[in-house]
Amino acid sequence: MQSCGIPIESTDVIRLGHGSGGKLTEQLVEQIFIPRIGNPILNALDDAALLQIGGSKLAFSTDSYVVKPLFFPGGDIGSLSVHGTINDLSMRMAEPLYLSAAFIIEEGFSIAELEKIVDSFAVAAREANVQVVAADTKVVNRGAGDGVYINTTGIGIIKVINPPSANKAKPGDSVIVSGDLGRHGISVLCLREGLDLETELQSDCASLNNLVLSLTPFENSLHCMRDLTRGGLSSALNEIAHASNVGIIINDSQIAINPAVKGACELLGLDPLYVACEGRFVCIVDSTIADRVVEALRINKLGCDAAIIGSVTTEHPGRVVSKTSIGGRRIVDKLSGDQLPRIC
């Protein structure tokens, strides 16, 4: 007889882990949504859908933002909800053009705070050179929301012929990350949980469209691109390894991590490879242009810490393996649910 209780996946209620971007989210998508509303475009599960309309190729993406706290070092829910959708479009090398914005506001929420949020939403949209062309507001009863939730949907135009996709990684390719990991996740976590780590750490929250478009000259050799949001670098690489049926090897010592992020992760027993970013992406490129891609990224402030961190291999297809700082190796697995701080 099995002693340890029911399998996690047989749960009949939604748990927070279903929103973590890991295996539970994957189950929800595969078992609930795809069978009912799936189609070849949605089923590709890329950051943004690719639409051919008349002579134009468009990227289309939507995302909802429920961050808590609403204001955090380096941004707020307003700027985040612009950056996030812009970044999803950018991962298909689309030039973002238009956004929609839907605000779900809780009764009793301060108008002054709402103004601040919409101001920063506007600044982020202006900086990314997108127009907000459709919008909606709803107010829900006190207690039915966490202040403000925002949904944004974006459309961008794809000018490259062969946009990157998660299933295009090839053995021999190089793996490049655009900067250091985990700033967003750790700065939000510290604020939300009241962990005073005496750091001035800021979220990396930023729109990546200009940084990505600077890579247009390399379009034919850019195979995959993923922004590192929920589930961090590990989830992005596992998705690529799985979709392309290749193995990925990364070198721990080549991955940049800010000391404050590293310190907080050590303290809480979290792995920075799984912590969310909101202004970083990973790309898989032909190894012959990898150095030039890194150089191009480093010109931009948002890509100044870009580095080659690994390569694609025929070994262990579907798996991401890390070479550790002391010369050993380990598997970098998908997360099951949310990362939970360890006891000791």
Added chain:
Amino acid sequence: MKYVDEYRDLELAGKLAKEIERLCTQRWTIMEVCGGQTHTILQFGIEDLLPANVNLVHGPGCPVCVTPVSLIDRAIAIASLPKVIFCSFGDMLRVPGSTVDLLEAKARGADVRIVYSPLDAVKLAKQNPQMDVVFFAVGFETTAPANAMSLHQAKKLNLTNYFVLSSQVLVPPVCASVLSSADNQVQAFIGPGHVCTITGLNEYKNLAQTYKVPIVVAGFEPIDILESILLCITQLESGRHEVINQYKRVVEAQGNLTAQKLLQEVFEVCDREWRGLGWIENSGLKLGSNYKDFDADLHFEKTSLVEISESAECISGQILRGTKKPTDCSAFGTRCTPDKPLGATMVSSEGTCANYFKFKRFELDSTTS
């Protein structure tokens, strides 16, 4: 980062590994006691650096893993009561009871909260006088002082709505139990650095003498582990059995006397059930007579619980005693995974099987994950 990077140095790791290989003339079995050390060994792939005749086996030092299912069920039953705020460290929430885990109880409406310190739970009790706040005190001697401090403070504040559900366990009795089992293979211990920060080294000296086994009290970084293996091998090869403190930057021989005094004030030693190992005499702590009013187990009515029988296939008892490895188990990675654990060592992120599954299942097909 200071105190981290220098203990993860490639060159130094290589030197230590070479020295281990040079000294090691025969097969030796060494057990690291702590789940945190197991995590480091697997996370950094330390075994890749070691010669084949150093056999690392992984001990019972994961407090989450060894918490019996019946106690998790009790926790879930208390958490599901109205007017209860149930507080726990994060990694306890995903450990399955006989029907659900605490995360699922939360999804069904129980007020379950992750705290980073039991003192946060005391704060919650103060802020919510109309609610009963219960803290799930899981852990070894390392977490015990903070849990004791929360009780000490609650008493000082005259709180009548703060309770502790204790699952505190002690390291030396379980080490003795491992060494005295008939099929014991452990020849040396990598000792628990953080536990010894509190308790000091005395009890380990008794263990080393009684069982003639070298113990190296170690830190948690890869270099700490490699250096400790070297210190174990050096002793084993020369027939010595001493307690060596490798983790001098943290551990003092007498331990933390203030913490020890507090533990004596708040807790009493008791027998405890260990998941996978059964009952071990004097291996746990319960709330002492002066703190009975804070004991969640006494305060909340007991409901009838499902009888739990452990899986016949699961070999976690042997894994916790170091006689088997996860890869010796026919269910590992197939019928038993972290999402569908069959037993103790697969349930927590620090459990040996969960660590093998996460970091080391190179030989299994990726579709099984």
